[in-house]
Amino acid sequence: MFPQKAKSLFFYLFLVLNFGCKNMQPTAMDPMEMMPTGPDVPRDGMWRSIGPYGIDVTALAVCPSQPNVVMTATNMGEIYKSEDSGQSWRRTANVSIIVHTLAIHPTNPMIAYAGQDFTGVIKTEDGGVTWTTINNGLQFDPFVWSLLIDPANPDVVFAGSFRSLGQGGVYKTTNGGQSWQNSNTGMPDGSVLSMAFHPDSSNVIYAGTFQGTGTIYKSTDSGATWTAMNMGIVGNNIFEIVVDPLQPNTLYAATQTGGVFVSSNGGVNWQQVNTGLGRLDVRALVIDPLNPATLYASGAAGIFKTTNGGQNWQASNNSLTNSVIVKLAIDPSQPDRVYAGAVGTSNVGGRGSFLGGIFVSDNGGNSWQFSSVGLASRDVRAIAIDPQDPFLIYAGTFGRGLFQSTDGGLTWNSAVESINLGLDNPQVLDIEIDPDDNRSLVVATFAGGIYKTDDAGTNWRNVRRGGRFQEIVRDPVSTNILYATAFAEGVLKSTDNGDTWTQTTFSIQRTFPMAIDPVNPSTIYVGVNFPEPDGGVYKSTDGGATWDKKSTGITNSLIRALAVDPQNPNVLFAGSLRTSSVPPGIFKTTDGGENWQKVQTSFEFEPFVILIHPMNSNEIYSSNLEGILKSPDGGVSWQLINDGLISTAVLAMAFDPTNPNIVYAGTRGDAVFRVGFQDTFWEDRSDKEIFQVLRLLNLPKTDEMLDYTRVQEIFKEVAEKPPAQIVPHLLAAGEEWRNGRQQEETLLWWF
Template sequence: MSSRETRPSHRVGLNVRTALVAGVMVCALIVILALPRAGEWSASPAPVAAGWQALAPLFSGRINVLVVTQRSRGRTIYAGVDGGVYKSTDGGETWIPCLEGLSNRMVRALALDPDRPDILYAGTRGGRVYKSEDGGVHWRDISQGLGAEDIVSLLVDPENPDIIHVATPQHLYTTRNGGGAWELAPFVRGEEITQAILDPANPALLYVATRQGKLYYSTDRGAHWAAPSTVAAGLSWVSTSPVQGGTLYAIADGHVWKGEDLGRAWAYNDNYLDKALAQCLAIHPRDASHVLVGTTMGLYRSTDARRTWTPSNQGLDAAHLGINALAYDSIDAETVYLGSGNVVYRSADGGATWKRIGQIADRLGGNVLALVPHPQDAQRMYASAGGGGLFQTVDGGKSWTLLEGLPSAWVTAVGLSPQEPALLYAGTLQGVPYRSQDGGVTWEPNTTRLSGVAITALVVDPELPSDVYLGTWGGGAYISQNWTRGWSRVGSGASYVRGLVLDTRAWRRNLYVLAEDGVYRGEYDSPNQLELTWYLGTVTTLVQSAGSEMKLLAAGDRGADLVEGAAERPEVILVQQGGKPEAPPIHLLAQSPAAPDTLYAAVEGQGVLRSQDLGATWAPVGGGLADRRVTALSIHPASQALYAGTDQGLYQLRGE
């Protein structure tokens, strides 16, 4: 059979649960549309048999907000964390993940319906708002009409719970039908909103704090706004007393202020400790003079309206003196809950002493979508988790840091250049590519001439870092040679792209596009001359062989002899599990640069297998991953360590 200009007539459907992209040269391994259904969120990496070591979970479980509600069966505590929503019905001792339908798991705000305790709302990083009507068991997205800014506050009107206010750094939104439709509130522009609150005694009274130090208020639920008062620059927190109307406490630049008369008059005194910066604050529900402030160096308590402060750290571990969240109990006003990191403490005496009672730890590993090692630093890697965004480790996976500047919670492809490691590219499920020129601190999008469908593959030319290739699901492949000028479509075929391989070893570059209906190749001197022609039948994965000789490793899903065109491609090495057509197909491949005959393969239901004879025979390696869906395989070029991303977190192969 000769090479053809048109693709074959047969089409083999993509297994959208397991399909994966191999972007060689940058090891961009991505699950293509293998997005978990609601309720299939991942657990923290569980211990596995000798060989595979669980790395730290991508989601930290950091508690950002705590809310307590009274129910007929007692109290329920909800925690919004970096990793989702969790609830406890036993006073905080055990925590149940509430993740079904919560497609963005970076929860920054929670709000309860005061009349219907099973109804609650969650606001996330990236501008998503979710509603649950069954106590967090199921969630649905009610964000249509909102922007993509982080949610900083969620407020439910206690007199009319269908009225909900949402604050983002630049906007204030209101819905009057429980999230069915949102309208932009007539609020001041040009200032950064840091928090919004309702007066619990008068819910028509709405306060908005800004980073510039201004406090605005409205007495008609946001329809009109009074002239603001000035607190201090860096205003980040404001709370109002539920029993003493007009009494406010605020945090500005890490210090505590007290306001009277709707915030028209402010006084400052936080002599608790000059070096401790306040992060959160809670007012006693029955006594406005009792205040708790959580700082970077512990908890402080005032019983005289913040004139004097007393350290209240008895019972807190030294590792948990950074306080993220505080909440008074809805039944017993002397019971207080505290969040530090992912650990929960409880006080039964108004905050004087504390007892550690629980920890957010379950299902934090993350469903890994992409895993990319740094080309030079053996301790640095990038990994993305469904619903979380893009994370970075600088200690070999002992800890992970979210790259906050990238707004998408679904990063499906990542690429970087060996020549310029600080230059990063990311593709998202929303079809938006991003570029960072400072190692992931800041990001800029560019969608010029893109189709707006999910990005499934991303490859950076290792010799020309400005040349970037994208594969999309339904829109074909694209190239950008100049970020500011946008993207150009590559060829006209191969619409549903599962992977990209760029070979730069020949004097001409060869781009291989792994599509739903086969492999296409473009050979060119210049990307502007690139056209795609059909090259090979349907395979499940395609990678570039190590070494100087131009070889491709391909795994067929129906046996090597059934891959159309394979006999005419001597440069293609077809591998299968044991060479048996009836064996489960390989959906991921990785080759050892140090030992080119050694291959690693991910096989559904069998974990990771290893071949030391270029695919002739296979054996399980490490053991323990058979019950996990392996979504990424990568050999770190600087350390030669093998890493596996799964639907339950990240693992490293040890001692093999």
């Protein structure tokens, strides 16, 4: 049978030509657009984020003066900003350490403060792009968990810190963070989780503490002194305090073990108001500024709403796909718009795993929408696209398991839809889809071995337990044969579609990349990422039974990437990493590995991935931490093509199997990006030329009339010719096929 990958190659061109004959238009057309295509992708060379989206939210703030501006942060120190009320987000900075709280200047949206562990307070004056540490006066590696900006005098800022190595409590600055003074007199508890101003006087401040008695304190002199206001609320960690803007003596507090408390006398006395509240661990609380009897509370049980000041609560979780809501924020100008920040759970192997991110309600919590486009804090190490259905995409992440899209990347399913049940190791490094049954997948994981599913991820089983597996490749002819590389075990082989695995004779450690000859699939290449004498490229011509080292000309033996030219399998590219004494590089062989020559010499580039365009052998892609390189001339020259990428650390790449001018990239920290390029060949073709090609290249479906070998030869010849000669060559090939037909009236057409 014709090799699967090569077959899909000719089938792609064949459909282009064949379908066009039935509805020929008088104007020139792009055959790419006539075939059964995947997602509609702009062909402008610009990378665009497609997800999967979701982050672990640790901070959330709405800009008081421009409520369409919203900021959020993650446990990894990534700060994101939305300028369209949460419809889309962009990462403005990565400050590396968890951000617990954000506060935006009341009149200048370019100024904001963030509270962190260890570093204390950081400040931006350019809308979040750059951040500066402002810790002068903050003591002993402060953990800042709450921030409060004086609306009357924004240079006055209060920071609530967690007691770690030294003194915690409240710190105050009067000069926008240039210097801080401890402001704790009367507050012995030391760790402050929450703060709030009296709406009529910023001299009056409330602070909620953590540890010890878990007390609420009140200051009437702008933080100089504090008095405990804990009657009825002692012994709870106070996560949030909100004040009724119309009746300032009414306060509400969210606590860890006691639910919601209310005070109607400025904090002197407190009582619980939890009727209907799902759980008593309440992490976030916001109040409607125009109708303050309406409040929203959230925690591990989702979001609850009251419209009568807490007397009764009702669940407000419609369309909320994650119930672990740790942050809430409300639009001060349109209080029916509420933002909820969720934390993703880590139980990837079971049915209890959910995506973190931002949810938005525009109708007062009646329904919610997952609004996290751009919040793509995911390390994607593997991408696989169904060869028969380009809308079916899988992304393997390092730490969050597998994500699946059935609509070309518009939406993604994860463990919340139970596509990871049994995938106990969430660190996915490679994905292989069965070309004959797209419900069957095999994945390689970092430390859990190899897993397989026969039902598109509903259930997984561990078919090779343990070990750090790097790559899985499939024999394109005998598709039940698979090979896998392992960090400590070399090369393994399966002859039953991944159900069982055996060790081959290749057992050198640190075996990373693998490539298979699409025409003679018993020929396999592997790369060893290790110094000499073990490092380099190895080749087997008997399906892994024996191996020979093929590294002549490779000056750096730390091999990280391999690729075989699908048009000419004697051509391979290998990518090596740098050593302390030898630079990295990309090497090329034209004789099946016997001799190699370095082709990327103009600058140093450590390739993680190498891809060869399946229809144009001269078009090569490579990626690493600096972005993506593209060569239009078989590796002679290279250029960076990073336009649109947020993270330039690209760890995985893949072609759309039905349209290789569409390329996918998996990034570190920003999930999957996609780009479309123009098909350069058809740009200059005349209407007459296109019509002739479409008319002549009608192939019958009957296998007896279709010489697969000749088809392969024709398309190889086409790929090697300059554009000006391609059309005449195809015309000659079409004439050859046309003259060879017999009993044409009995033939079944491919489509």
